[in-house]
Every structure is written in C-alpha cells, then in structure tokens.
Amino acid sequence: MPPDAARRSERSRRAILVAALELVESVGYARLTVEAVAARAGVGKQTIYRWWPSKGPLLFDAFVEFGQVGAGVAHTGDLGADLRAELRDAAAEIGQRRFDEVCRVLVHEARTDLVSLLLAPRRVVVEERLRKAQRAGEIRGDVDVPAAVELLLGPLYQRWLLRIGPLTPTFTDTIVELSLRAMRG
Structure with a gap:
C-alpha cells in the first residue's frame, strides 16, 4: 500500500x-x-x-x-485574582520573542486578521469572565463590559506596541486594581 x-x-x-x-x-x-x-x-x-x-x-x-491565546480566564471566586492572572499571562505571551517578532511585522503590514485571530480570543474570554462577575454581583450591573475589557487590555497592548515600558506583573496588577475600583465603584 x-x-x-x-x-x-x-x-x-x-x-x-x-x-x-x-x-x-x-x-x-x-x-x-x-x-x-x-x-x-x-x-x-x-x-x-x-x-x-x-x-x-x-x-x-x-x-x-500553535499559540495559546484566549485559553480562558479562571473563575476562582476572586475576580481580582482571576484578572491579575489573565493580564499577567497576556503580558508574558506578548513579551515572548516569537509573538513580538511575528506580531510587530503583522501590525506593520496592517494585517486585520492579527486582531481577529490573535488578540480577539483573549478579549472574548475576559469579557465572559466579567459578565459572570456582573451576574454574581462582583461588579456593578451598569458596567459596560466591552468597554471594561478595553480598559483592562488596552494599556497592555499599547505598552507593548509603543515600547513605552516593561510588561511586569506590577504593571498588570495595577491595571486590574484601577479597573476594579471603577467597576465596583
């Protein structure tokens, strides 16, 4: 045969x-x-x-x-811990040389599929976690969840894209804490 x-x-x-x-x-x-x-x-x-x-x-x-983007946000019962872990994972991922090398070129080439296939999955899982938090009363019911996701992920991608500072756990944790203050208000 x-x-x-x-x-x-x-x-x-x-x-x-x-x-x-x-x-x-x-x-x-x-x-x-x-x-x-x-x-x-x-x-x-x-x-x-x-x-x-x-x-x-x-x-x-x-x-x-072969990427790991958008695997899912943990639901441990502690929204802050879940979001800190997710943003730390996102920072570690975009800090990897292979992500950096490939994605910078794709951004430069204005590949819209970069956003839809590589960045959107993480956005979806963070949005799902925030919706669960909203239903559980962990964040206010009037929070605009898509805008909250942008509030969380936007600074991370901006810092990576513009190379304006390191992507450290302290940075991602600060983003989460500031965002949660606004969402719990």
Missing part, C-alpha cells in the same frame, strides 16, 4: 510551521528565510511556496496554530 499523501502533507505542513516559529525566535524576522525554514523542516522551498506566498503569512499561520 502506498504512503498516504494527505498524512505526509499534514506532517510536512506542521514541520514547516514549527520550523518557522523556532527560527523566528532564534534569528528574528528580518533574518528569517524561506530557505532556512525549508531546510529545518526537511522539505523543499517549493512546498512552502505552494502553501504560503511569503514568510509573513507562514508565520501568521504558525502562530495561530
């Missing part, structure tokens, strides 16, 4: 995505080449170009497939 071409293609595709992430983390986006990805993945350059027109879309797909 001949080898299954679909399984072989999936194995090659995954190897390419993993190789691209490993290389961007070690050499950066500017020095990353399709040739290097092909060599590391054990495929020909033409295989990569058959699926992706350039390294930007390749890295985007790799990050979407």
Whole structure:
C-alpha cells in the first residue's frame, strides 16, 4: 500500500510551521528565510511556496496554530485574582520573542486578521469572565463590559506596541486594581 499523501502533507505542513516559529525566535524576522525554514523542516522551498506566498503569512499561520491565546480566564471566586492572572499571562505571551517578532511585522503590514485571530480570543474570554462577575454581583450591573475589557487590555497592548515600558506583573496588577475600583465603584 502506498504512503498516504494527505498524512505526509499534514506532517510536512506542521514541520514547516514549527520550523518557522523556532527560527523566528532564534534569528528574528528580518533574518528569517524561506530557505532556512525549508531546510529545518526537511522539505523543499517549493512546498512552502505552494502553501504560503511569503514568510509573513507562514508565520501568521504558525502562530495561530500553535499559540495559546484566549485559553480562558479562571473563575476562582476572586475576580481580582482571576484578572491579575489573565493580564499577567497576556503580558508574558506578548513579551515572548516569537509573538513580538511575528506580531510587530503583522501590525506593520496592517494585517486585520492579527486582531481577529490573535488578540480577539483573549478579549472574548475576559469579557465572559466579567459578565459572570456582573451576574454574581462582583461588579456593578451598569458596567459596560466591552468597554471594561478595553480598559483592562488596552494599556497592555499599547505598552507593548509603543515600547513605552516593561510588561511586569506590577504593571498588570495595577491595571486590574484601577479597573476594579471603577467597576465596583
């Protein structure tokens, strides 16, 4: 029985995505080449170009497939602790070289799918947690939950994008505390 071409293609595709992430983390986006990805993945350059027109879309797909964005906010019964943990996770994630390298390029290329596929999932899980908190009376019933999510995540992404300061637990905890004061008011 001949080898299954679909399984072989999936194995090659995954190897390419993993190789691209490993290389961007070690050499950066500017020095990353399709040739290097092909060599590391054990495929020909033409295989990569058959699926992706350039390294930007390749890295985007790799990050979407292997990223941890939007896994879910814990519900421990302590809203402040839950939000502090989530914002610390978000800060750690965007501080990783692979996120930084890929996302800065995608922002520069004005890729709207960056927002919808990479940043929106975290927004959704934070919004869900705040809605639960609202139903439980942990925050006021008149809080505009989508605006509250922006209040929490906006400073984090702004600091990352503009490189105006470090993404520390102290910074994320301060955002949570200030936001909760406003939401509990």
